[in-house]
Amino acid sequence: MNKIALITGISGQDGAYLGKLLLDKGYTVIGADRRSARDDKWRLRNLGIENRIIIEDFELSEISQIIRIFNKYKISEVYNLAAQSFVGSSFVNPISTSDVTGIGVLRILEVIRNLKYKPKFYQASSSEMFGAVLESPQKMTTPFNPVSPYAIAKLFAHYTTINYRKAYDMFAVSGICFNHESPLRGEDFITRKITTGLSKIKAGLLDCLEVGNIDAKRDWGFAGDYVNAMWLMLQQKKARDYIIATGKTYTVRQFINEAVKHFGFNTYWVGKNENEKLKLKKNNKVIIKINKKFYRPNEVNKLLGDTSLTEKHLKWKPTVEFKSLVQMMSLSDLKIFNKL
Numbered sequence: 001m002n003k004i005a006l007i008t009g010i011s012g013q014d015g016a017y018l019g020k021l022l023l024d025k026g027y028t029v030i031g032a033d034r035r036s037a038r039d040d041k042w043r044l045r046n047l048g049i050e051n052r053i054i055i056e057d058f059e060l061s062e063i064s065q066i067i068r069i070f071n072k073y074k075i076s077e078v079y080n081l082a083a084q085s086f087v088g089s090s091f092v093n094p095i096s097t098s099d100v101t102g103i104g105v106l107r108i109l110e111v112i113r114n115l116k117y118k119p120k121f122y123q124a125s126s127s128e129m130f131g132a133v134l135e136s137p138q139k140m141t142t143p144f145n146p147v148s149p150y151a152i153a154k155l156f157a158h159y160t161t162i163n164y165r166k167a168y169d170m171f172a173v174s175g176i177c178f179n180h181e182s183p184l185r186g187e188d189f190i191t192r193k194i195t196t197g198l199s200k201i202k203a204g205l206l207d208c209l210e211v212g213n214i215d216a217k218r219d220w221g222f223a224g225d226y227v228n229a230m231w232l233m234l235q236q237k238k239a240r241d242y243i244i245a246t247g248k249t250y251t252v253r254q255f256i257n258e259a260v261k262h263f264g265f266n267t268y269w270v271g272k273n274e275n276e277k278l279k280l281k282k283n284n285k286v287i288i289k290i291n292k293k294f295y296r297p298n299e300v301n302k303l304l305g306d307t308s309l310t311e312k313h314l315k316w317k318p319t320v321e322f323k324s325l326v327q328m329m330s331l332s333d334l335k336i337f338n339k340l
């Protein structure tokens, strides 16, 4: 009999890639999805798996919906990817973010604890938990120092997962994922905001792109690689947490400088701090400028993950490096927006 996997957040970036990976491995995949008036299946369609996933209604703040799914299917592996995942929104909606991203995980674990069978559980933890970093690179022993409601909620979920593993002998693990991107990344997130923005400028649909802190450093990997690490974590004999990262860090500015090349833009930076602008060499037109509105109240300046343990234990390595990732995202958006 094939294994049944439950993926929460199936409509998100990672949900789609993980869904595809598990279907390819022969799993039956239940996709937990909250009802929405928006087209939230576009990522599943993009990967050609929309009709191969069993969709179940699911809202992380409703425990009855969680219970219903676990009673309906005998689930072997649970991947909890659902969350209010945008750091910026967590400052605007701190209470609902805490409820969904933090307490939501406790709801699932409580339901699992009371089941007669014991599925394995994966929690999507985040490098944002390291926040104002106390050590670089960040490893499993680095103290956490979260500086956003999102990161605090994720840390609650992270420790709750560890607590259920230790207190109830459950196979419950957290992958501390550093930023991972793809052509399926949400358009609010900075990398995709840049590639969609430049595509729209190229197509004449946008005059100028506004961004926040371009000197923030991130460890960016490809989402398709990261979901493989999530799966590997649940195939181990020993339940333990791992860092999922590339071990390389780049600034937002470097991402922009790399991306513009794929749009045929010849550019230069002028000005300082919030007056800095990116201009086209041919006519001095400003195509990117800073808007303080996009600064976080508390900035996370530099994230860089140490994956030595992950590579050793899981035999996992990222396969897509920074330049290829920027190229993949730029070419995909160039195709989408210049055909509109």
Ligand code: NAP
Pocket (backbone or CB within 6 Å): 008, 009, 010, 011, 012, 013, 014, 015, 033, 034, 036, 040, 058, 059, 060, 061, 080, 081, 082, 083, 084, 085, 086, 100, 124, 125, 126, 127, 176, 177, 178, 179, 180, 181, 186
């Ligand atoms: P994403 O694209 O934003 O997807 C989040 C998913 O959660 C969406 O399917 C969303 O549904 C769902 N969701 C939000 N609120 C919900 C609620 N109240 N009840 C049920 N579902 C809800 O995020 P992602 O990039 O795939 O990331 C997956 C997970 O990894 C998230 O937990 C994220 O915080 C974490 N993470 C991501 C990164 C990264 O760089 N991508 C790094 C570290 C950790 P809708 O479509 O209806 O909004």
